[in-house]
Amino acid sequence: xxxxxxxxxxxxxxxxxxxxxxxxxxxxxxxxxxxxxxxxxxxxxxxxxxxxxxxxxxxxxxxxxxxxxxxxxxxxxxxxxxxxxxxxxxxxxxxxxxxxxxxxxxxxxxxxxxxxxxxxxxxxxxxxxxxxxxxxxxxxxxxxxxxxxxxxxxxxxxxxxxxxxxxxxxxxxxxxxxxxxxxxxxxxxxxxxxxxxxxxxxxxxxxxxxxxxxxxxxxxxxxxxxxxxxxxxxxxxxxxxxxxxxxxxxxxxxxxxxxxxxxxxxxxxxxxxxxxxxxxxxxxxxxxxxxxxxxxxxxxxxxxxxxxxxxxxxxxxxxxxxxxxxxxxxxxxxxxxxxxxxxxxxxxxxxxxxxxxxxxxxxxxxxxxxxxxxxxxxxxxxxxxxxxxxxxxxxxxxxxxxxxxxxxxxxxxxxxxxxxxxxxxxxxxxxxxxxxxxxxxxxxxxxxxxxxxxxxxxxxxxxxxxxxxxxxxxxxxxxxxxxxxxxxxxxxxxxxxxxxxxxxxxxxxxx
Amino acid sequence: xxxxxxxxxxxxxxxxxxxxxxxxxxxxxxxxxxxxxxxxxxxxxxxxxxxxxxxxxxxxxxxxxxxxxxxxxxxxxxxxxxxxxxxxxxxxxxxxxxxxxxxxxxxxxxxxxxxxxxxxxxxxxxxxxxxxxxxxxxxxxxxxxxxxxxxxxxxxxxxxxxxxxxxxxxxxxxxxxxxxxxxxxxxxxxxxxxxxxxxxxxxxxxxxxxxxxxxxxxxxxxxxxxxxxxxxxxxxxxxxxxxxxxxxxxxxxxxxxxxxxxxxxxxxxxxxxxxxxxxxxxxxxxxxxxxxxxxxxxxxxxxxxxxxxxxxxxxxxxxxxxxxxxx
Ligand SMILES: Nc1ncnc2c1ncn2[C@@H]1O[C@H](COP(=O)(O)OP(=O)(O)OP(=O)(O)O)[C@@H](O)[C@H]1O
Ligand SMILES: [Mg+2]
Numbered sequence: 001x002x003x004x005x006x007x008x009x010x011x012x013x014x015x016x017x018x019x020x021x022x023x024x025x026x027x028x029x030x031x032x033x034x035x036x037x038x039x040x041x042x043x044x045x046x047x048x049x050x051x052x053x054x055x056x057x058x059x060x061x062x063x064x065x066x067x068x069x070x071x072x073x074x075x076x077x078x079x080x081x082x083x084x085x086x087x088x089x090x091x092x093x094x095x096x097x098x099x100x101x102x103x104x105x106x107x108x109x110x111x112x113x114x115x116x117x118x119x120x121x122x123x124x125x126x127x128x129x130x131x132x133x134x135x136x137x138x139x140x141x142x143x144x145x146x147x148x149x150x151x152x153x154x155x156x157x158x159x160x161x162x163x164x165x166x167x168x169x170x171x172x173x174x175x176x177x178x179x180x181x182x183x184x185x186x187x188x189x190x191x192x193x194x195x196x197x198x199x200x201x202x203x204x205x206x207x208x209x210x211x212x213x214x215x216x217x218x219x220x221x222x223x224x225x226x227x228x229x230x231x232x233x234x235x236x237x238x239x240x241x242x243x244x245x246x247x248x249x250x251x252x253x254x255x256x257x258x259x260x261x262x263x264x265x266x267x268x269x270x271x272x273x274x275x276x277x278x279x280x281x282x283x284x285x286x287x288x289x290x291x292x293x294x295x296x297x298x299x300x301x302x303x304x305x306x307x308x309x310x311x312x313x314x315x316x317x318x319x320x321x322x323x324x325x326x327x328x329x330x331x332x333x334x335x336x337x338x339x340x341x342x343x344x345x346x347x348x349x350x351x352x353x354x355x356x357x358x359x360x361x362x363x364x365x366x367x368x369x370x371x372x373x374x375x376x377x378x379x380x381x382x383x384x385x386x387x388x389x390x391x392x393x394x395x396x397x398x399x400x401x402x403x404x405x406x407x408x409x410x411x412x413x414x415x416x417x418x419x420x421x422x423x424x425x426x427x428x429x430x431x432x433x434x435x436x437x438x439x440x441x442x443x444x445x446x447x448x449x450x451x452x453x454x455x456x457x458x459x460x461x462x463x464x465x466x467x468x469x470x471x472x473x474x475x476x477x478x479x480x481x482x483x484x485x486x487x488x489x490x491x492x493x494x495x496x497x498x499x500x501x502x503x504x505x506x507x508x509x510x511x
Numbered sequence: 512x513x514x515x516x517x518x519x520x521x522x523x524x525x526x527x528x529x530x531x532x533x534x535x536x537x538x539x540x541x542x543x544x545x546x547x548x549x550x551x552x553x554x555x556x557x558x559x560x561x562x563x564x565x566x567x568x569x570x571x572x573x574x575x576x577x578x579x580x581x582x583x584x585x586x587x588x589x590x591x592x593x594x595x596x597x598x599x600x601x602x603x604x605x606x607x608x609x610x611x612x613x614x615x616x617x618x619x620x621x622x623x624x625x626x627x628x629x630x631x632x633x634x635x636x637x638x639x640x641x642x643x644x645x646x647x648x649x650x651x652x653x654x655x656x657x658x659x660x661x662x663x664x665x666x667x668x669x670x671x672x673x674x675x676x677x678x679x680x681x682x683x684x685x686x687x688x689x690x691x692x693x694x695x696x697x698x699x700x701x702x703x704x705x706x707x708x709x710x711x712x713x714x715x716x717x718x719x720x721x722x723x724x725x726x727x728x729x730x731x732x733x734x735x736x737x738x739x740x741x742x743x744x745x746x747x748x749x750x751x752x753x754x755x756x757x758x759x760x761x762x763x764x765x766x767x768x769x770x771x772x773x774x775x776x777x778x779x780x781x782x783x784x785x786x787x788x789x790x791x792x793x794x795x796x797x798x799x800x801x802x803x804x805x806x807x808x809x810x811x812x813x814x815x816x817x818x819x820x821x822x823x824x825x826x827x828x829x830x831x832x833x834x835x836x837x838x
């Protein structure tokens with residue numbers, strides 16, 4: 001993970017597309033932005049980074065008028081805009097991809113991309129062929145090969161992200177804001193996306209790019225602004241910053257990487273903890289694998305290769321046509337997640353909003369959702385014990401929240417992800433299935449989560465880890481299953497240091 | 512991240528200024544407002560007399576018992592539209608068995624109407640994956656038909672004094688047994704709803720069924736249970752109606768559905784599931800009871816009452832939902 005030596009040279013001066021000065025914002029009397037200045041030049045890609053809860057999403061939501069700021073000035077394309085409230089003209093100039101998905105899952109990809117802007121024929125009816133054509137064009141611009149007729153609910157999270165971006169780009173706005181667009185994408189898709197972004201800037205479009213992948217920010221962006229606790233701590237051309245100055249500006253301290261592999265002893269002589277044999281359904285083709293206690297088994301593959309589907313099949317969500325799952329040599333008859341959890345298998349799902357959280361419920365209740373029965377006597381919940389447990393997870397994973405009471409939807413995206421992880425840890429599983437657990441979490445928190453995973457493995461939990469980030473697999477996994485077209489194509493062992501390097505994994509995934 | 516921010520900060524949460532009123536506040540204010548309004552406008556019509564107030568409370572008992580059950584169903588993300596017909600069928604079955612046999616047979620048989628209907632509603636909803644809205648609508652037709660068929664539309668008088676004493680006509684000391692039942696069901700329902708693992712899993716299921724399933728909650732079982740609870744409270748209301756009126760007829764409970772759902776929603780229960788309150792349901796029922804009583808005392812005819820009630824329910828529900836968050 002080296003910073004690209006040839007940081008792109010875009011305009012870092014010149015005409016200003018958007019300028020914000022002294023933006024302030026409070027929620028329930030707690031100020032989360034303390035007078036932020038932000039300048040976006042025409043045709044530049046401007047990275048916005050900062051740890052979970054720093055205020056990135058809040059800032060861009062004020063820029064495009066979703067939230068009203070409490071104070072500050074805003075200028076869009078040279079004309080003053082309202083900070084305190086919606087501004088129609090300003091809004092029209094800005095297209096945005098939200099961190100929380102905003103697609104309508106029961107509709108097709110094409111219908112989503114052209115939602116509320118459907119082309120009509122002479123009769124006044126929607127011209128479906130034109131919808132498909134325009135959707136296809138928009139998807140091609142982000143390098144996505146997705147059938148516009150497919151329903152969004154059938155797509156993996158990464159593809160949904162590409163659809164969101166295509167939708168935003170197709171609005172022909174002069175400013176494009178992308179809030180963690182790459183969180184669930186793998187390297188290949190990120191490549192084609194950054195190409196698409198580059199193309200936009202040559203047409204004078206300015207892009208705000210929020211991401212926790214700092215390498216990517218250095219690669220794609222011309223300029224970067226770092227937020228810490230609602231203050232700007234660094235702003236300048238990416239050619240002048242390094243990864244470590246960025247991290248220091250984000251966290252207020254430097255950080256040694258948690259991602260170097262630490263050799264661990266996994267006893268693979270005995271019988272395996274988990275044995276999966278001949279698993280087959282429409283999305284998983286005859287997969288077998290074994291997982292030993294204390295082992296971290298990585299699963300790598302491109303979008304749609306069947307990684308998540310494998311975890312879902314083991315966890316009893318997708319129906320099986322054939323195959324068995326054995327735990328400690330005994331067949332585990334898993335027909336649904338309740339069965340899986342009963343035998344000690346937990347899953348952190350990839351789609352936290354839909355499958356992980358009850359957004360309206362409190363942080364505490366979300367953390368405890370999978371483990372109420374543990375904190376109960378005779379069916380009655382022991383709230384004190386339960387809250388103590390939930391509180392200790394909040395501290396352990398450093399979830400930034402005002403206590404256990406606030407609804408989980410008021411947390412920042414990365415902190416919501418940590419709540420989902422906490423929920424599954426609280427079930428103390430023997431086998432932990434992790435589907436991209438570090439999506440959207442900052443470098444500091446990623447470290448906490450990954451250390452926690454190592455810690456669990458050290459105590460004998462078997463971990464299956466799917467990640468869109470190869471560096472995570474490279475740093476954590478003892479072995480890696482490589483999946484393509486819904487089947488396991490290779491199992492990579494770690495016999496010597498460097499065997500599971502990012503380059504090696506990247507090659508194996510693409511072959 | 513510095514440690515101070517990641518840790519739970521207990522003091523700060525309390526200091527913040529609530530943007531919306533604490534949940535349930537609207538019901539309290541609304542209740543007091545309506546009560547005062549009638550107390551002033553109807554002071555010469557006997558609204559404030561002890562007798563009239565006791566009457567309101569007795570009338571409220573049936574609705575509140577059902578509103579407790581409905582709170583469970585709504586919280587799980589389900590709805591039961593067959594409660595009115597369950598009241599009627601329970602009443603008919605119980606009355607017939609009281610006539611032909613005795614209370615020891617009649618009461619369990621009456622309650623089993625609720626259990627069986629609830630189970631059927633729940634199993635059909637979860638196994639066929641048809642929304643409970645439709646299943647219970649259809650079930651209402653079936654049950655309603657049965658309750659008319661059972662005695663061929665004839666009312667059945669009830670002469671068993673012990674039965675009528677226990678179920679709704681008697682007093683224990685100064686307290687009508689109707690109150691005792693209401694309070695008992697209230698306490699049990701409140702405890703189950705607020706303090707048990709079942710209650711927590713119920714709310715999770717209603718809040719986001721997929722996430723609840725991923726958390727290992729047997730959501731089908733929770734949804735079935737919520738519909739059984741709802742139906743059983745309707746059966747209990749049926750038993751109480753029989754005891755109170757000393758007879759059963761197929762029209763019992765006919766007009767209760769709207770009132771019960773309104774009471775639950777006014778009390779702070781979300782139609783979308785995942786949020787609710789048993790105490791709120793009690794208050795909502797009282798609001799509906801006082802409204803009904805006021806309308807009668809104001810001298811409206813039955814049809815006028817129906818119209819006024821419909822309007823008031825829409826207004827009241829809209830007001831109580833105004834504070835519901837969206838963000
Ligand atoms: N609707 C809301 N109500 C209350 N608090 C909120 C709301 N939205 C955001 N916050 C709070 O504001 C702070 C900043 O949140 P924001 O979502 O902007 O963070 P972020 O930098 O985007 O983080 P992440 O990287 O995790 O997405 C957090 O402490 C969050 O809890
Ligand atoms: Mg964010």
